[in-house]
Amino acid sequence: MTQLWDFSGGIHPAENKHLSTTRPIEQASLPERLILPLQQHIGAPAEACVAVGERVLKGQTIARVPGSVGVPVHAPTSGTVEAVSMHPVPHPSGMSDWCIVLTPDGLDEWAERDPIADYHSMDRDAVLERIREYGIAGLGGAGFPTNIKLRPPKDRKVSTLILNGAECEPYITADDMAMRERADEIVSGLRIMAWILRPERCVIAVEDNKPEAIEALKKATENTQTEVVVIPTKYPSGGEKQLIQILTGMEVPSGGIPADIGVMCQNTGTAIAVSRAIHRDEPLISRVTTITGRAVSNPGTFEVLLGTPVEHLLKQAGLDEQQLHRLILGGPMMGYTLETPGVPVVKTTNCVIAATAEELPAPPPEQPCIRCGMCAEACPMELLPQQLFWHSKAGEFEKAEHLNLFDCIECGACSYVCPSSIPLVQYYRAAKGEIRIQQAEHLKADRARERFEARQARLEREQQEKEQRKKDRAKAAAEAQAKKQAEAERAEAEGQPADDRAAKSTLVEEALARKKAKAEKAAASEAPTPTAPEAPDLEALEKQLSQATAKLNTMQSMLEDAKAENADNVEKLERAVAKNHDRVKRAEQALAEARN
Amino acid sequence: MALAQQSSPHARRARSTSNVMLWVMLASLPGLLAQVVFFGWGNLINVIWCMALAVGAEAAMLRLRKRPIKFFLRDNTAAVTGLLLGLSLPPLVPFWVSAIAVLAAIVLAKQLYGGLGSNPFNPAMVGYALVLISFPVAMTTNWAEPGLLWENAPGLWDTLNIIASGQQSAVDAFTMATPLDHYKHNISSRTATEVLQHPTFGDGVAKGWEWVNAGFLAGGLLLLWMRLITWHIPVSFLAGLAIMSLAFGSNADLYAPLSMHLLAGGTMLGAFFIATDPVSAATSHQGKLIYGAGIGVLIYLIRTWGDYPDAVAFAVLLMNFAVPFIDYYTPPRTYGHHKPRRGLPGKNQG
Numbered sequence: 052m053t054q055l056w057d058f059s060g061g062i063h064p065a066e067n068k069h070l071s072t073t074r075p076i077e078q079a080s081l082p083e084r085l086i087l088p089l090q091q092h093i094g095a096p097a098e099a100c101v102a103v104g105e106r107v108l109k110g111q112t113i114a115r116v117p118g119s120v121g122v123p124v125h126a127p128t129s130g131t132v133e134a135v136s137m138h139p140v141p142h143p144s145g146m147s148d149w150c151i152v153l154t155p156d157g158l159d160e161w162a163e164r165d166p167i168a169d170y171h172s173m174d175r176d177a178v179l180e181r182i183r184e185y186g187i188a189g190l191g192g193a194g195f196p197t198n199i200k201l202r203p204p205k206d207r208k209v210s211t212l213i214l215n216g217a218e219c220e221p222y223i224t225a226d227d228m229a230m231r232e233r234a235d236e237i238v239s240g241l242r243i244m245a246w247i248l249r250p251e252r253c254v255i256a257v258e259d260n261k262p263e264a265i266e267a268l269k270k271a272t273e274n275t276q277t278e279v280v281v282i283p284t285k286y287p288s289g290g291e292k293q294l295i296q297i298l299t300g301m302e303v304p305s306g307g308i309p310a311d312i313g314v315m316c317q318n319t320g321t322a323i324a325v326s327r328a329i330h331r332d333e334p335l336i337s338r339v340t341t342i343t344g345r346a347v348s349n350p351g352t353f354e355v356l357l358g359t360p361v362e363h364l365l366k367q368a369g370l371d372e373q374q375l376h377r378l379i380l381g382g383p384m385m386g387y388t389l390e391t392p393g394v395p396v397v398k399t400t401n402c403v404i405a406a407t408a409e410e411l412p413a414p415p416p417e418q419p420c421i422r423c424g425m426c427a428e429a430c431p432m433e434l435l436p437q438q439l440f441w442h443s444k445a446g447e448f449e450k451a452e453h454l455n456l457f458d459c460i461e462c463g464a465c466s467y468v469c470p471s472s473i474p475l476v477q478y479y480r481a482a483k484g485e486i487r488i489q490q491a492e493h494l495k496a497d498r499a500r501e502r503f504e505a506r507q508a509r510l511e512r513e514q515q516e517k518e519q520r521k522k523d524r525a526k527a528a529a530e531a532q533a534k535k536q537a538e539a540e541r542a543e544a545e546g547q548p549a550d551d552r553a554a555k556s557t558l559v560e561e562a563l564a565r566k567k568a569k570a571e572k573a574a575a576s577e578a579p580t581p582t583a584p585e586a587p588d589l590e591a592l593e594k595q596l597s598q599a600t601a602k603l604n605t606m607q608s609m610l611e612d613a614k615a616e617n618a619d620n621v622e623k624l625e626r627a628v629a630k631n632h633d634r635v636k637r638a639e640q641a642l643a644e645a646r647n
Numbered sequence: 648m649a650l651a652q653q654s655s656p657h658a659r660r661a662r663s664t665s666n667v668m669l670w671v672m673l674a675s676l677p678g679l680l681a682q683v684v685f686f687g688w689g690n691l692i693n694v695i696w697c698m699a700l701a702v703g704a705e706a707a708m709l710r711l712r713k714r715p716i717k718f719f720l721r722d723n724t725a726a727v728t729g730l731l732l733g734l735s736l737p738p739l740v741p742f743w744v745s746a747i748a749v750l751a752a753i754v755l756a757k758q759l760y761g762g763l764g765s766n767p768f769n770p771a772m773v774g775y776a777l778v779l780i781s782f783p784v785a786m787t788t789n790w791a792e793p794g795l796l797w798e799n800a801p802g803l804w805d806t807l808n809i810i811a812s813g814q815q816s817a818v819d820a821f822t823m824a825t826p827l828d829h830y831k832h833n834i835s836s837r838t839a840t841e842v843l844q845h846p847t848f849g850d851g852v853a854k855g856w857e858w859v860n861a862g863f864l865a866g867g868l869l870l871l872w873m874r875l876i877t878w879h880i881p882v883s884f885l886a887g888l889a890i891m892s893l894a895f896g897s898n899a900d901l902y903a904p905l906s907m908h909l910l911a912g913g914t915m916l917g918a919f920f921i922a923t924d925p926v927s928a929a930t931s932h933q934g935k936l937i938y939g940a941g942i943g944v945l946i947y948l949i950r951t952w953g954d955y956p957d958a959v960a961f962a963v964l965l966m967n968f969a970v971p972f973i974d975y976y977t978p979p980r981t982y983g984h985h986k987p988r989r990g991l992p993g994k995n996q997g
């Protein structure tokens with residue numbers, strides 16, 4: 052006997068599984084059109100690689116994912132690509148997405164196939180790549196690409212590989228029926244995954260309400276190392292975290308992945324898909340789906356081509372439209388209602404419930420929480436649902452988060468038991484959404500702040516540089532001043548009036564005037580005799596020019612700064628620069644003239 | 648085809664708050680029956696009177712607060728509050744005393760705090776404590792003398808008269824101090840054996856009281872079995888009381904013995920029906936254990952060293968005060984976390 056652990060909480064809702072287990076898995080009929088969403092997995096959407104009007108063969112790749120996260124889409128049967136268009140897809144929001152619409156030709160003609168005789172001789176990475184190429188994404192849950200899941204982070208060793216056949220949600224029997232009828236394929240798929248991961252222990256876990264499946268799996272695993280473990284029926288034993296707890300007694304750390312504690316869970320349907328990809332060279336083009344509920348007269352479990360519209364299946368199961376009240380994709384605990392039966396079956400569609408109003412009646416109006424604690428009793432994550440509800444409703448998201456709102460797996464056990472019929476999960480979803488938005492905004496604000504701070508730092512740096520330049524200039528000016536002083540003193544000694552700093556601007560004119568007078572004198576006397584008093588003039592002019600140039604430079608850099616900062620003194624500075632520019636020009640002219 | 652749109656889960660257990668309350672009422676029947684058999688019609692009359700008044704007061708308050716009356720009355724919680732008061736007040740207490748208790752419970756303790764789910768204090772116990780403080784004489788002298796209904800108790804009509812008139816002199820012939828009260832006031836001057844001679848104790852622990860407590864215990868077990876309450880509060884409540892009694896009161900010549908604490912007062916009613924009121928109790932399992940144990944301990948302290956003969960109401964109210972504090976320090980440890988997250992955001996993240 053394998054040791055089992057219990058998880059806290061849990062509920063025992065009416066199972067209603069018998070509805071769809073009376074007959075063997077039935078092949079669903081071929082619909083008129085197959086609608087294949089380009090995104091049936093988590094990751095980047097695939098891109099159509101066939102043209103409208105093109106004939107495709109069964110199993111042919113019709114859409115590929117450009118990046119490394121995502122799996123391709125294949126033609127479930129031979130036919131013609133009718134369109135690549137927006138179409139309602141299975142999603143809680145009822146949204147539309149890009150789909151390839153395929154009109155089957157009824158020939159069901161396969162593309163060329165190339166089964167692997169012995170994968171053991173292959174590289175593991177090649178097998179993983181094939182699993183990706185064959186479009187396999189987790190059939191049990193959200194559709195995470197299986198090849199990525201099968202390659203855990205390098206520092207994580209998977210020692211326990213769990214095949215999740217618990218199927219704890221009411222109504223759903225897809226895994227149950229597949230386990231009964233396809234146990235060998237499940238075991239062979241498990242073997243491939245085990246070969247890739249090399250775990251120490253392989254477990255197939257099944258709830259004890261599926262004796263036929265248990266029997267079949269036990270037979271298929273005879274003389275192998277694989278254990279078939281029968282676990283008590285209790286919702287949500289099939290939740291990944293709960294199943295791991297049941298089988299290993301360990302808990303997946305909050306925010307972590309099972310591989311952190313050396314465990315990996317795969318779905319039994321995924322195992323079948325892997326087996327078919329390797330041994331039969333069949334990409335994922337069909338799956339087992341339960342069509343049930345009391346609004347169909349002939350509920351059962353069907354082998355369905357991906358892309359088959361739900362309404363087509365409902366018709367085959369004998370839908371009574373008058374009775375239909377609520378259409379649920381998935382189970383009654385975690386599934387979502389469909390707005391239209393026109394959506395197609397995708398890789399993750401395990402169940403469609405066509406419920407009557409009596410079967411799943413509209414919930415009674417919400418009453419106040421009486422803090423009875425039944426929700427906490429039922430919560431498998433050991434949360435305080437009533438407190439989470441209180442804070443979520445009051446918009447106290449920080450407190451809700453503090454009480455581990457994000458550990459909630461939205462299993463619905465709390466809402467199920469609440470005597471005040473409070474739609475608790477709905478509140479949590481809304482709160483999580485709000486918090487995510489807030490976080491996104493925070494992030495945006497953070498980025499903006501970072502940008503702002505970076506700019507601030509740059510401006511500061513520039514300011515410092517500017518000041519440095521100013522200091523340098525001041526030094527230079529002081530030196531020049533000293534020099535000038537010396538000259539002036541010398542000039543004074545020579546009997547010339549000392550020029551003060553203010554002469555700076557008039558010096559040029561004086562020099563020019565002197566130059567002019569001199570030229571006139573020269574022209575008049577025709578005696579060009581450059582004399583000593585001329586020398587300081589030339590020097591002064593040079594100095595004047597260099598000073599004017601320095602000033603122009605300063606003004607120019609100031610103007611640039613001002614422009615960068617969008618300051619309002621730009622215009623003034625521009626004028627000043629222009630003035631300085633003229634001044635430099637004039638000084639240059641004067642100097643050139645003086646030198647001539 | 649208009650398909651219903653609804654957020655998951657789509658299935659829910661058919662057990663409503665009204666239903667839970669209905670079961671609470673049903674589960675109290677064995678105790679009520681024992682009360683009637685041993686203490687006469689008084690409790691039954693009180694129960695009916697208090698329930699009717701409670702529902703009426705609730706409706707009036709809802710109307711004043713402009714809330715949907717039918718919708719809220721359907722939850723049956725006002726009826727339960729009335730019921731609990733009817734069960735715990737002295738059987739022959741004048742009608743106006745119980746009326747004040749009921750009005751205080753519904754108007755003050757419940758509706759003024761925002762109605763069901765928002766009341767920090769157990770409404771029934773607020774009402775009880777209020778009249779106990781305000782009318783100590785009426786609340787201690789109107790306990791019916793134990794005896795079989797068909798033997799020496801006043802008839803239905805007489806009982807009605809006593810309750811309606813509120814004439815103390817009319818009552819005295821049929822009343823007797825409660826066993827806990829009697830024991831406490833006489834043990835200082837006598838030995839246990841002498842005290843126990845008094846007819847209030849009968850042949851067992853406390854005549855009639857033991858059956859009443861057994862009745863409430865049975866009803867409580869039913870609630871437990873139906874998972875309408877969890878074991879945490881009743882068990883820790885009784886354990887707290889028992890441990891205190893064994894630790895401090897093992898000498899029967901000084902203090903009332905454990906058997907009397909468990910079977911002679913409102914203990915079982917308190918443990919299974921009153922302390923388990925979810926609205927005003929602690930939330931987590933650990934919190935409930937502390938809450939229940941606290942009530943048990945306080946009951947012992949008040950009964951033994953306090954001025955009041957029974958103490959359920961005060962103990963429950965005192966622990967109601969402590970609930971936010973208890974909840975603050977006793978969050979459960981969530982799956983996948985090393986430590987529980989105590990207190991408020993930003994502190995002791997675990």
Ligand code: SF4
Nearest residue numbers: 420422423424426469
């Ligand atoms: S089950 Fe409903 S009423 Fe009870 S505590 Fe939880 S949320 Fe409140």
Ligand code: SF4
Nearest residue numbers: 430459460462463465
């Ligand atoms: S939905 Fe969340 S809070 Fe409710 S029982 Fe499940 S895990 Fe707990």
